[in-house]
Amino acid sequence: MEKGVLVEQGTVREVYKNPQHPYTKKLIAAAPGKGEMHAPLAGTEPVLRVRDVRKSYGAFQALKGISFDLMAGETMAVVGESGSGKSTLARILLRLDEPDSGSALWKGRDLFTLSPADLYKLRRDLQMVFQDPTQSLNPRMTVYQLISEAWVIHPDILPKAKWRARVAELLTQVGLGPEHMGRHPHQFSGGQRQRIAIARALALEPKLIICDEAVSALDVSVQAQVIALLDRLRQEMGIAFIFIAHDLPVVRDFADHVMVMQRGEVVELGTVREIFETPKQAYTQALLAAGLDPDPDVQARHRAERLARAP
Template sequence: MAEHLLEVRDLAVRFHTANGPVDAVKGISYHLSRGETLAVLGESGSGKSVSAAAIMNLLDMPPAEIRSGRILLAGRDLLEMSAEERRRINGKTIAMIFQDPLAHLNPVYPVGWQIAETMTAHGRPRAEADARALELVRRVGLPEPEAALKKYPHQFSGGQRQRLMIAMALALKPDILIADEPTTALDVTVQAEILKLLKELQAETGMGMLLITHDLGVVADVADRVVVMNRGEIVEEGFVSEVYAGPKHPYTRKLLDAAPGKGAMHEPIAAGEPLLKVRGVSKLYGTFTGLHEASFDLMAGETLAIVGESGSGKSTLAKVLMRLEEPNGGTAHYKGRDLLAMSPKELLGVRREIQMVFQDPTQSLNPRMSVFDLISEGWVIHPEILPKAKWRARVAELLTEVGLSPEHMRRYPHQFSGGQRQRIAIARALALEPDLIVCDEAVSALDVSVQAQVVALLDKLRREHGIAFIFIAHDLALVRDFADHVMVMKSGRIVEIGTVRQIFTSPREPYTRALLAAGLEPLPHGEAPSAPVLAPAAEHQVVNHLA
């Protein structure tokens, strides 16, 4: 047995709230050995991140209280160390990659300075720190690394910001890396590269990695052992292959059964007049082309998935269609009217019909508004939707539909996990009963069982009410289950459009084939979707999704 780098023994954490005490972690124990990857798997609110925060001394006490337990680092109890000792350990011996990169990167400093600060705070000379920062940015795969160091966090995509967080965590070659959902915001090719990088670093340094995730494919690909948590308790643990092949606890079986990629592929909707007809839409940022002459159709009740790497133009296209960014050319006719030519007054009239669920709920939800106020806000602007007397009942209904409790309407965004906040954002979008919802990585932060529940809800709304979806995602197994058509983007251009069956069984472009090859199977040790048949491009013709 390898030496245990870290041991958590009987850890219990309670939060004192206005509604009474909440036991977030209930006497859990696990260990991490040198060179090992231990995955902590479970749903939002299961206590995964709270236990990690206790290891890093990041719990606010109060309201948090560590009621019992020991956290041993090489035999020494972290909970008995002084704050100064913990500061010397954090970053240098134990480093952490956080789930929400935008909330943990300082918006007023260039990212190169922030990466170097990780090292200078522990006594490294500035010149050495700057050189190491450049090396790290290159290694995590950011384009134009010299220029990237001078940019600010808002100038990067969500996936690129997560790569920067990984660079910061690896700066001092820690003995233990705690990775809290490290690949949630990453596309499949970058995810594969980052996971490979982390495993290479483990081989080089003997680093132990504590991987907190809801992604079954990531666990299967990189973890040695897995601990499954539910409601603050460990319900199952063991080697990944054994747990996946023969789960003993009903909760573990529920997680594995919810894995996407096992359903039948959707057949496309019959041809007719498109709900949305986009032609030649472009967006320039100075001399940089963010979007180049995008053209496609979307039918009522149809789901068009948009896939591609970070920086490919997926979110830019969504923001242009929502008029959050102004285009440099093109048209987008919605029910026969050009969205891109409408005045602000005209736009207000169609806002309720087109809703957007953003990638980062921390930024899209007002922290000063309660959940009730957030969901009902649209009814204040569009009072014709629902009488005020029915607001509370409808909010309760929407929260239940997305897997939350009606009593959550009294809370505020900061009182929820990342996945729970995203469910609130989805409920807010559904409140206005739209005809089109643009989902920008809307379910990427959700655990598999809730993801399956939310996607089933969206699919039901599509079938019953004819809601159309533009579904930006990097989870190819989910796209396979939910979408009718798939649009593949690279460097601001659409490189391929086709039905789900065409894209997954006979992709035409090498780039599409590379994306499919990089995807992780959710259940490689159990029932998994059959591998796509990657036939030579010359032998197949993909039906274009243009009118």
């Protein structure tokens, strides 16, 4: 469907192998995982240095000692099966949840021991975009209020006279428009709401954005747009990203490093090229096989192989 109109229908194979409508063709062409891979930044000092982060919920160990470095302007993708601890790690890094032990040095200061007042000041630098934007967007506020709220809290960012123009600019950057300013969150689709959440995070001009499945709800063509936007911000503003995803192809086009998590541990960490071209762990290889090719025949073959391997 496009703009409320049925433009094409058929079996999965007909539509995938022989698309007729330009919009269908565009969607298939936008499938991620075909672009150039990044060469990671070399030689700079890490802005974030995470060491041995542990977290248990009762007897259950959700994080069993996570360590990694992140450079300014770099993207660390975090992938792994459901329940592997990705969101827990994200929440702990932003102190939305407290770790049991470990450290996270942001520009040399440990985020885990900052006072509430210092943490408040740093909040501006560290933003998060969640999987489900309905939870982070107050339904009573308009889009204009949601985005400009950041400047009410941090008035030094932008004088009030410039708010409307800047909101319009941010909306345009994420593929919406100034005409959407007066609307409330429920008047948007899920994918559009996610773009509002991204615009809101950008309003604070952060240095690090943690995206937890932030583009998973978007269709591939919009996904490609949003990722291109994030990539541009990274280059222009040096924003670093921790990009949590189920979807390995998305990560391939965007990440510098990939961290593979399973049951609260890092099973493999390497450059995007290392992970995609020479994965060392069987678990990483299985994740790659499961996600890489949108071709229905290839997917059917993978499913059959998985079934054959299952006990």
